[in-house]
Amino acid sequence: MHDAASNDRDGGSAVRRVGVMGGTFDPIHNGHLVAASEVANRFALDEVVFVPTGHPWQKDDRRVTSAEDRYLMTVIATASNPRFSVSRVDIDRDKVTYTVDTLRDLRAQHPDAELYFITGADALASILSWQNWAELFGLAKFVGVSRPGYHLGIEHLEEHLGSHPPDALTLVEVPALAISSTECRERASQGRPVWYLVPDGVVQYIAKRNLYRPTPTAGQRSSATTAPAGAAREIGNGG
CATH class of the missing domain: 3.40.50.620 (HUPs)
Known part of the structure; x- marks a missing residue:
């Protein structure tokens, strides 16, 4: 080695x-x-x-x-x-x-x-x-x-x-x-943000293609595509 x-x-x-x-x-x-x-x-x-x-x-x-x-x-x-x-x-x-x-x-x-x-x-x-x-x-x-x-x-x-x-x-x-792909999938499936975990373009692609979320509601779709003010703090805390 x-x-x-x-x-x-x-x-x-x-x-x-x-x-x-x-x-x-x-x-x-x-x-x-x-x-x-x-x-x-x-x-x-x-x-x-x-x-x-x-x-x-x-x-x-x-x-x-x-x-x-x-x-x-x-x-x-x-x-x-x-x-x-x-x-x-x-x-x-x-x-x-x-x-x-x-x-x-x-x-x-x-x-x-x-x-x-x-x-x-x-x-x-x-x-x-x-x-x-x-x-x-x-x-x-x-x-x-x-x-x-x-x-x-x-x-x-x-x-x-x-x-x-x-x-x-x-x-x-x-x-x-x-960071793990498993965590990213789980967050997306729950309608939680994946901003700053994956590249911005990928965040938008996931939302556009409705990936990892079988039947999203309008509210869930909005939360996945909009970066909340606390997103960076949440990632820093291991969320």
Whole structure:
């Protein structure tokens, strides 16, 4: 496992570095964007490709918002950052999505680039159960993002990474990861504001498409689309 602080790009290196941030993005939120930006800065990435999942095998226990809605929310959220892009590689796949498939496709699209797969550090703890996990570290370096001070027991992975370089797996702390898509969905379903948790354009898209709220009333619709004076204070208090 590698220390993120020592990941500076060599001055003479011309190899393009591409981050790959896969996720359900249901919805995409500011924590995702801050994490991608932080990793891009730490590793001097030239680009971060956001890849909304098509048929995520881990989410069989709940109904996932349509791939097209999740794709468009991701496009809206990333539009203002020139280093961010969004790929349809997974949502256009007619089968269950696995990380190894995503990385194979992106490796084919970026044959001369160094890929960095960005995911939650807690997800990395179970990477040995992922489809064709032994192939993954040959396709990309892995960056696990976590909240500051959050201890993740991944010591069991080190014996399996012995044949890979020290920077095959790196952990990076990102303060904004206290936000979760689950929380955003729950707030929207209850008619509570999600301003400042997700980008403004995504707030408006959720309201326009009536996402996460089966049968909203007029009053609920108004509360979801208008930022109340106390919204910033509420978020600061962990609401």
